[in-house]
């Protein structure tokens with residue numbers, strides 16, 4: 001089975017099955033948000049759209065990447081999110097790469113958003129629910145971000161059912177430019193544990209699927225084998 005690995009600028013048409021990868025940090029953060037009780041994540045196209053959605057839906061929270069900003073309740077950092085109680089909340093997320101990539105393929109019949117923390121469940125979900133090649137959207141660095149490419153290739157290998165050693169893939173992510181920038185504090189909205197938290201393989205037992213729900217694109221947690 002030949003998977004495709006493409007950057008956001010190289011997307012053409014609507015893939016049949018898309019897996020959007022953002023290790024550092026959007027889809028690590030999204031998984032942490034679900035683990036802290038979030039019910040659904042609405043992926044917003046712009047920061048102003050995120051704030052407008054929050055305004056018009058009392059109780060919703062808004063998250064963006066970069067430094068904290070007025071109107072936003074959280075930033076794109078797993079280290080800063082992991083102690084929040086988000087039970088039952090709806091979170092609106094807008095980031096530079098991850099949410100943009102997901103919105104770019106939101107019309108595909110099956111869209112998953114993934115990172116190392118949900119890699120195994122994502123591969124299991126694909127084995128159970130999808131047949132044939134997968135389009136991996138490598139969101140960072142116009143398709144060249146090593147942490148996203150490594151995660152995409154790892155999940156792609158796992159989908160085939162092979163025994164795959166994760167170590168080399170995690171090493172590529174740990175030595176990526178994004179990891180170096182994060183570790184040096186060069187990215188806004190940062191916690192010192194962020195790199196380690198982004199490299200926790202299979203930290204969570206669920207996958208995450210994105211769907212059009214009316215005018216919105218909504219990310220929800222899904223457990224392989226449960227039919228839902």
Ligand SMILES: O=C(O)[C@H](CS(=O)(=O)O)OP(=O)(O)O
Nearest residue numbers: 025026065095096097098187
């Ligand atoms: O928050 C992040 O890690 C990045 C933004 S930046 O590269 O740090 O400026 O966003 P993401 O969409 O999660 O890659």
Ligand SMILES: [Mg+2]
Nearest residue numbers: 022024025140
């Ligand atoms: Mg990224």
